[in-house]
Amino acid sequence: MSAISFKHLTKNYGSLFALNDVSLDIEEGEFFGLLGPNGAGKTTLISILAGLCRPSAGSVEVMGHDVQTDFRAARRLLGIVPQELVFDPFFTVRETLQFQSGYFGIKNNGDWIDEILHHLGLADKANKNMRALSGGMKRRVLVAQALVHRPPVIVLDEPTAGVDVELRQSLWKFISRLNQEGHTIVLTTHYLEEAQELCGRIAMLKKGQIVALDTTANLLARVNNSQTKDGDLEDVFMQIMSEGR
Numbered sequence: 001m002s003a004i005s006f007k008h009l010t011k012n013y014g015s016l017f018a019l020n021d022v023s024l025d026i027e028e029g030e031f032f033g034l035l036g037p038n039g040a041g042k043t044t045l046i047s048i049l050a051g052l053c054r055p056s057a058g059s060v061e062v063m064g065h066d067v068q069t070d071f072r073a074a075r076r077l078l079g080i081v082p083q084e085l086v087f088d089p090f091f092t093v094r095e096t097l098q099f100q101s102g103y104f105g106i107k108n109n110g111d112w113i114d115e116i117l118h119h120l121g122l123a124d125k126a127n128k129n130m131r132a133l134s135g136g137m138k139r140r141v142l143v144a145q146a147l148v149h150r151p152p153v154i155v156l157d158e159p160t161a162g163v164d165v166e167l168r169q170s171l172w173k174f175i176s177r178l179n180q181e182g183h184t185i186v187l188t189t190h191y192l193e194e195a196q197e198l199c200g201r202i203a204m205l206k207k208g209q210i211v212a213l214d215t216t217a218n219l220l221a222r223v224n225n226s227q228t229k230d231g232d233l234e235d236v237f238m239q240i241m242s243e244g245r
């Protein structure tokens with residue numbers, strides 16, 4: 001069974017097709033990268049997956065559960081780290097995570113919350129109000145929030161935008177560990193060197209369509225190395241995006 005299965009997914013706003021007949025299967029245990037320029041449709045794809053946006057046509061399943069007809073089961077299997085920082089400023093970090101656990105009907109989640117706080121370098125911020133945190137710290141809480149219910153599938157939408165080097169490294173170490181433990185990871189990022197280092201397989205989106213889907217190694221091998229630096233995903237990306245213009 002696939003971790004995530006997008007089936008003939010289309011989303012249009014009038015004549016603008018944010019997604020145009022996208023089909024894609026992400027297998028259990030993969031570290032998968034979703035790349036594309038601004039406006040390619042990455043966030044739309046994730047919003048439909050999260051049940052925040054309805055497709056115009058097609059469907060999505062998370063481990064066999066349809067995100068529309070079987071929303072609760074599908075949502076429980078997913079941990080989503082959104083791009084935008086949205087919080088209740090009056091809660092502390094710990095309260096935010098306890099509240100999120102309650103949303104999934106989980107009680108006595110303190111040990112796991114402590115573990116997440118520790119791995120994300122948030123332990124000393126646990127009792128601070130959300131409004132008192134810096135942007136980078138708030139982003140760490142977003143990651144923590146996505147993990148409170150121990151979801152097998154974790155989706156990160158540009159998690160390192162505006163984040164310092166130290167957090168990037170600790171975040172990737174933690175996420176890689178979760179992947180090694182069997183979690184499926186889906187990542188969107190504009191930092192191609194991160195995708196190159198972390199992702200086993202990559203889909204590239206352009207104007208709502210998949211224009212490349214392959215292992216990272218095969219994508220890197222695609223570009224003629226006499227023209228480019230050896231094995232640089234940025235060159236591959238630029239070449240693929242310029243094709244068929």
Ligand SMILES: Nc1ncnc2c1ncn2[C@@H]1O[C@H](COP(=O)(O)OP(=O)(O)OP(=O)(O)O)[C@@H](O)[C@H]1O
Pocket residue numbers: 013016017018036037038039040041042043044045
């Ligand atoms: N509510 C909406 N109404 C109209 N058009 C929209 C709406 N939401 C998204 N779009 C359009 O759909 C297209 C895909 O947007 P989307 O946010 O999915 O791209 P993205 O790949 O996530 O881009 P970025 O890298 O900038 O985050 C864009 O052209 C965008 O302007």
